[in-house]
Each structure stands twice: as structure tokens, then as C-alpha cells.
Amino acid sequence: xxxxxxxxxxxxxxxxxxxxxxSAAFSADEVRVALEMADAGLAGDYLLPSIEAEGAVRxxxxxxxxxxxxxxxxxxxxxxxxxxxGRGYGRALNAHIEEQVSxxxxxxxxxxxxxxxxxxxxxxxxxxxxxxxAGRIADFYKTGDDCLIYCKALR
Amino acid sequence: xxxxxxxxxxxxxxxxxxxxxxSAAFSADEVRVALEMADAGLAGDYLLPSIEAEGAVRxxxxxxxxxxxxxxxxxxxxxxxxxxxGRGYGRALNAHIEEQVSxxxxxxxxxxxxxxxxxxxxxxxxxxxxxxxAGRIADFYKTGDDCLIYCKALR
Numbered sequence: 001x002x003x004x005x006x007x008x009x010x011x012x013x014x015x016x017x018x019x020x021x022x023s024a025a026f027s028a029d030e031v032r033v034a035l036e037m038a039d040a041g042l043a044g045d046y047l048l049p050s051i052e053a054e055g056a057v058r059x060x061x062x063x064x065x066x067x068x069x070x071x072x073x074x075x076x077x078x079x080x081x082x083x084x085x086g087r088g089y090g091r092a093l094n095a096h097i098e099e100q101v102s103x104x105x106x107x108x109x110x111x112x113x114x115x116x117x118x119x120x121x122x123x124x125x126x127x128x129x130x131x132x133x134a135g136r137i138a139d140f141y142k143t144g145d146d147c148l149i150y151c152k153a154l155r
Numbered sequence: 156x157x158x159x160x161x162x163x164x165x166x167x168x169x170x171x172x173x174x175x176x177x178s179a180a181f182s183a184d185e186v187r188v189a190l191e192m193a194d195a196g197l198a199g200d201y202l203l204p205s206i207e208a209e210g211a212v213r214x215x216x217x218x219x220x221x222x223x224x225x226x227x228x229x230x231x232x233x234x235x236x237x238x239x240x241g242r243g244y245g246r247a248l249n250a251h252i253e254e255q256v257s258x259x260x261x262x263x264x265x266x267x268x269x270x271x272x273x274x275x276x277x278x279x280x281x282x283x284x285x286x287x288x289a290g291r292i293a294d295f296y297k298t299g300d301d302c303l304i305y306c307k308a309l310r
Contacts, residue, residue, distance in 0.1 A: 027223075033222060068184060068296065069295055072292070108295070110295070134291060135290015136289060137265060137289045137306050138289070139227075140221070140227050140306075143225070153294070
């Protein structure tokens, strides 16, 4: 597939912004917060694993240890540029996250995502990747837009 | 009951620390993070409603609007000094939070708490206060210590 897994660097910021904006799933506010967290990650607050293909980052995630937990990690953002979906980049990125978190002593991943119809593909991705639904907060994001909490225990 | 509901001020920091430390429920790390968030609240990042009785703060909460949501608020910390429990301060504090969040346009409160036995009283408090269980993340805090997610829709 000609892809390379590596940590995001400052020069990738434009490619990350492009991937987020191209994802119809994210609102302008969400893109802004995701980029702020990418900047915080570049400063050391989060890990930013990514997939580079054909000279640019096409997928990335923003992950971090959950405060006050022994071994739980949040996947705050997970984005594959829509023009580069269907090539296994999401699966490769998730596999890398699991290795990276396990190596850091992490024992589970937690993802919060939307219950909206346009997130069905994302939810299927998490379910196929071994995440199980752990909760649902009705109308959390806005009326009719529930928060679904998924968790995957790592070995 | 001779209590007064008011916002926390910098001079209350010692009373808050006392209440947190006296609560056997909180670890040293949790007390540290709760005090950091109280400081951030005093700087404007969170709201810090509290109950003063007999000259000092005996109960307080740290609450804030959940980023990227239209009208969801997190109750990050909620603490009644154990020597001052059983006097309705928790109920009064929760009622004040609901008013304050509703006045700010908030429509729901979300609380994450522990599934441990020593949190049974806290869970019963939330259930009696109208919160419903929305999720459970097994072993989230540590092995055998689940995260329970409660939500209360306002009005």
C-alpha cells in the first residue's frame, strides 16, 4: 500500500487540516478544536500517530492517557481523509495505536463518537475493530445527536 | 440550616482542600487534580458553586460546559465534607447547579463516578437526584474500578 506509520510533525498541520475539513463529519468548531489539540499534541500533551502515503499524511489520530486512571487511554480524534478511505489506513492506524498504547502500559481504549446517521461508517469501523458499546448519552452533542461511548480492552 | 449558596473564592481553597482530603473517597492524586481544577475555575475555566455554613465552605462542585456540545454540562467534582453530610447540603448544591446550568442555557448534566463499593452513597445520591445511568466502562479507573456515567436532562 506504500504507507508509512509515523508520529505527526509540525509540517503535517496543513495535511491534517485538509483531512479534517474534507471529512463532512466534522463541523467548523470540531475542526478548530481538533487542530488546537493537534498543536497541543505537537507540544507534548497527546500522541499523534499518523499514516503517510504518497508524500503526505492521509490519516491521523490524537490519543492520550485518561487522567486519574491506571491504564485507560482516550482516542480523542481519529480521521482518515475521505479520498483515502477504503485502503486499510484506518485499520493500520488503529493497530498502531493499540501497539503504542500497550507499549506505554495502557490496557484499554475509549472512544466517544456520534450516534448520527452520517457516523454509521465510523461506528461500524470501531465495532469491526473490536470496540464494544459501553454507553449512550442521549442528545449529548445536540438534540437528536447522541454520544456513543465505545471501549476496547487490550489483551 | 443556616447555609448560603455562593461561588467559591480564592480564600476558600483551604476549606475545599479540607473537604476533599476528609472524603475518604478521593486519592491524593484526585485531590491534587480537583484543586488544580478549582484553581482553573477561579481563573474562569469552570463554575464553582459552593455551600457555606458556620463560616466556611462545606460543599462545592466544579462544573463546566462540555466542549463541542450545544447544551451539555459536566459535573467534574462534587464534594460534601463528610462531617457535614446528611444536612441536605448535597441536595441544595445540586439544585443550585441545575438552576445555574439552566440559566446558562444548559439542558443536561453528565457525571462520571466510580462503581466501587465506597461510592455507593454517591451513586444513590445521583439516582435520587434524578440522574439515570447512561453507561459503564469496565475497569476504567483501575482493575475492578468501573466508570459509571450518569446523565440528568433538565426540565
